[in-house]
Amino acid sequence: MKEEQRFIKTLGNRDVLSLAFGAMIGWGWVVTAGLWITEAGSLGAILAFLIGGMLVVFVGLTYAELAAALPLAGGELIYSFKAMGRIASFVTTWAIILGYVSVVAFEAVALPTVFEYLIPGYSKGHLYTIADWDVTITWAGVGIIGSIIIAWINYRGIKFSTIINFILTLLIIIAGILLITGSTISGNMENMQPLFEKGMGGLLTVVIMTPFMFVGFDVIPQAAEEINLPPKRIGSLLIFSVFLAILWYVSVIFGVSRVLNPSEIAGSNLVTADAMAKAFGGSQLMGNILVLGGIGGILTSWIGFYVGGSRAIYALAKAGMLPKSLGELHPKYNTPHKAILLIAILSTAAPLLGRPALVWFVDAGGFGLVIAWFMVSASFIILRKKEPGMARPFRLQGGTSIGWIAVVMSIGVGILYLPGMPSALVWPYEWLIVFAWTILGIAFYKMSVSKYGKEFADQHLNGEIARVVNYENTEEQQAR
Numbered sequence: 001m002k003e004e005q006r007f008i009k010t011l012g013n014r015d016v017l018s019l020a021f022g023a024m025i026g027w028g029w030v031v032t033a034g035l036w037i038t039e040a041g042s043l044g045a046i047l048a049f050l051i052g053g054m055l056v057v058f059v060g061l062t063y064a065e066l067a068a069a070l071p072l073a074g075g076e077l078i079y080s081f082k083a084m085g086r087i088a089s090f091v092t093t094w095a096i097i098l099g100y101v102s103v104v105a106f107e108a109v110a111l112p113t114v115f116e117y118l119i120p121g122y123s124k125g126h127l128y129t130i131a132d133w134d135v136t137i138t139w140a141g142v143g144i145i146g147s148i149i150i151a152w153i154n155y156r157g158i159k160f161s162t163i164i165n166f167i168l169t170l171l172i173i174i175a176g177i178l179l180i181t182g183s184t185i186s187g188n189m190e191n192m193q194p195l196f197e198k199g200m201g202g203l204l205t206v207v208i209m210t211p212f213m214f215v216g217f218d219v220i221p222q223a224a225e226e227i228n229l230p231p232k233r234i235g236s237l238l239i240f241s242v243f244l245a246i247l248w249y250v251s252v253i254f255g256v257s258r259v260l261n262p263s264e265i266a267g268s269n270l271v272t273a274d275a276m277a278k279a280f281g282g283s284q285l286m287g288n289i290l291v292l293g294g295i296g297g298i299l300t301s302w303i304g305f306y307v308g309g310s311r312a313i314y315a316l317a318k319a320g321m322l323p324k325s326l327g328e329l330h331p332k333y334n335t336p337h338k339a340i341l342l343i344a345i346l347s348t349a350a351p352l353l354g355r356p357a358l359v360w361f362v363d364a365g366g367f368g369l370v371i372a373w374f375m376v377s378a379s380f381i382i383l384r385k386k387e388p389g390m391a392r393p394f395r396l397q398g399g400t401s402i403g404w405i406a407v408v409m410s411i412g413v414g415i416l417y418l419p420g421m422p423s424a425l426v427w428p429y430e431w432l433i434v435f436a437w438t439i440l441g442i443a444f445y446k447m448s449v450s451k452y453g454k455e456f457a458d459q460h461l462n463g464e465i466a467r468v469v470n471y472e473n474t475e476e477q478q479a480r
Contacts, residue, residue: 074315102365175293
């Protein structure tokens with residue numbers, strides 16, 4: 001009987017950290033930093049990211065324990081299945097895939113936006129107008145070509161992807177250090193006025209954007225079967241990557257608001273690049289260097305979420321909750337190639353929606369992420385009660401307290417997306433994305449379960465968990 005093909009453990013410390021950090025940073029810090037400051041004020045935006053960052057820290061801690069205890073591809077699927085069963089596991093994983101696919105689509109729309117700074121007026125060949133935005137052949141073409149290249153990189157294997165990812169992450173860090181250093185020297189506190197803008201409504205508007213900006217640490221559990229490190233190290237790197245991202249976003253907001261005043265921010269298309277140029281005496285070269293760092297961020301995030309999204313789709317397909325063909329690994333590259341191609345189709349189509357889709361993807365994808373984070377946090381609590389003897393290499397102190405904090409904060413942020421809130425999802429575009437994704441998920445689930453049977457998913461997932469989980473007879477034996 002032919003042995004089942006599995007992932008190869010090939011990722012080390014550098015690969016894992018650059019994968020998570022690069023995925024979290026992305027392009028948002030270049031294209032939307034001005035929006036954060038405009039909506040909430042300089043200090044308000046910093047406070048919003050600290051609040052959002054704390055949510056992610058608590059959620060990330062629950063992830064860290066579970067990822068170390070259950071190091072399997074499709075992390076959320078495994079945690080929620082073991083805690084709450086098959087349907088809950090599908091809901092959790094489908095929600096996180098919405099977040100991942102939204103990021104991939106976001107980057108496909110962000111890439112042509114960069115070229116407007118580097119090559120002004122390149123957008124030619126009007127196709128149509130969406131939400132008052134003119135989509136052109138050249139503008140959409142840049143995003144489409146970029147999408148095809150990134151799909152090819154991911155198709156060729158995770159080690160190839162992470163080598164490129166590490167190089168690009170260094171480019172991001174260099175650009176960021178130059179921005180923060182320049183703004184600290186040449187900026188002033190007067191530009192940071194007003195510290196707060198639009199009151200609580202402005203603060204909350206930025207808070208609901210933060211889950212989308214921090215998503216990326218959860219790519220680590222998705223690639224857990226490809227990480228060649230002790231399980232405890234997986235948890236430690238996950239949390240460390242979150243703290244690095246919080247420091248990054250707060251520093252960027254501080255740097256931009258010190259250099260540009262509110263009117264300059266309002267009149268800028270790429271405030272971070274313009275802040276960099278002004279910090280160095282109006283040097284367009286320095287602005288372009290920042291944009292190159294931003295392009296690096298687009299590509300690292302794009303690569304990271306191809307990894308996360310394709311592994312989550314792969315895990316669902318292997319469990320018989322999506323078409324099984326999506327759970328096949330490439331015979332040469334050992335990648336879930338059909339899942340990658342599916343994401344590539346969605347990513348390649350995204351630029352055809354135009355630049356307004358940037359905000360739609362941020363908000364709709366963020367809603368999916370918060371749902372998944374709530375389910376993972378709840379799974380952490382349930383498994384502490386249900387499976388006290390499960391080996392936990394990265395064990396959190398304080399029992400279930402951290403899990404309850406993560407649950408409450410996830411609910412609190414989730415409510416902000418609902419109708420009636422000042423930061424609710426926008427009708428029709430953002431809600432249509434959520435509703436369409438929900439209907440698609442229901443259709444996939446019913447079709448797959450009717451074809452393969454409910455028992456298949458249960459047997460497969462229980463078998464996968466049995467492969468990696470070690471039990472001790474008591475908590476005392478485990479502690480020894």
